[in-house]
Amino acid sequence: MPITRFGDFCLGQGIRTLAVFGDSITVGEGATSPDLSWARLVAKRLDVELANAAISGTVLQGSLMADGQPRPGNGISRYRNALLGDARADALVVLYGYNDARYTTAPETFNLAAFVRDYRAILADLVPAYGNALCLGSPPFIPTIGFARGGPGFTNQSRPGFAAFATAVRALATEFHTFYAPVYETMATHPDGSLASPDITHPNDLGHAVIAEAVLAAERL
Numbered sequence: 001m002p003i004t005r006f007g008d009f010c011l012g013q014g015i016r017t018l019a020v021f022g023d024s025i026t027v028g029e030g031a032t033s034p035d036l037s038w039a040r041l042v043a044k045r046l047d048v049e050l051a052n053a054a055i056s057g058t059v060l061q062g063s064l065m066a067d068g069q070p071r072p073g074n075g076i077s078r079y080r081n082a083l084l085g086d087a088r089a090d091a092l093v094v095l096y097g098y099n100d101a102r103y104t105t106a107p108e109t110f111n112l113a114a115f116v117r118d119y120r121a122i123l124a125d126l127v128p129a130y131g132n133a134l135c136l137g138s139p140p141f142i143p144t145i146g147f148a149r150g151g152p153g154f155t156n157q158s159r160p161g162f163a164a165f166a167t168a169v170r171a172l173a174t175e176f177h178t179f180y181a182p183v184y185e186t187m188a189t190h191p192d193g194s195l196a197s198p199d200i201t202h203p204n205d206l207g208h209a210v211i212a213e214a215v216l217a218a219e220r221l
Helices: 006-013 038-046 075-083 098-102 112-130 144-148 159-176 183-187 205-216
Strands: 017-022 049-052 091-095 134-137 179-181
Touching: 006 038, 006 091, 006 179, 006 205, 017 038, 017 075, 038 049, 038 091, 038 205, 075 112, 091 112, 091 205, 098 112, 098 159, 112 134, 112 159, 134 159, 134 205, 144 159, 159 179, 159 183, 179 205, 183 205
Parallel strands: 017 049, 017 091, 091 134, 134 179
Antiparallel strands: none
């Protein structure tokens, strides 16, 4: 039985609208033009209307940060309004975990376990709503120099600590039997830093293109 990729699935099902959910990388930061962002590239390839529900600087989990408050605009606090009900699209790609992995200042409350807990709670609602038309992507690869770049709290992560978030997303995709885009893993096959924009934090045009291809080629786990 041939393997169905996410892109082929969407084309075969006649998907007309695609929602994307994530942070600044999903907004399109780092690309030299909005049309070169990974989400726009995927939407163009699938010939669908794009509903971009990403917010720059956001995280998925609603955990308490070092200031004792959750990150404003976190994914678990807004996914219902952004992705369900009247906002529901025909298909959905979630690309979260990049900023969750980078934040290291409140490890007792804001951590990998809390990320998995909140992601699992979100998927419990999204899977019944989107069925087979749901793709989870691992967080984009961060260049090694990027661990020293970022706002307060978003520095000093390790490579193994960051990679653990990619492993966790794959495990969730397996648990919920969704499509899985190995974004981190695919980007990691390129030379360290070669897919980064001048700000280091976000992908360059090639990086966005690599993400788009990983999403289109995603397989169901």
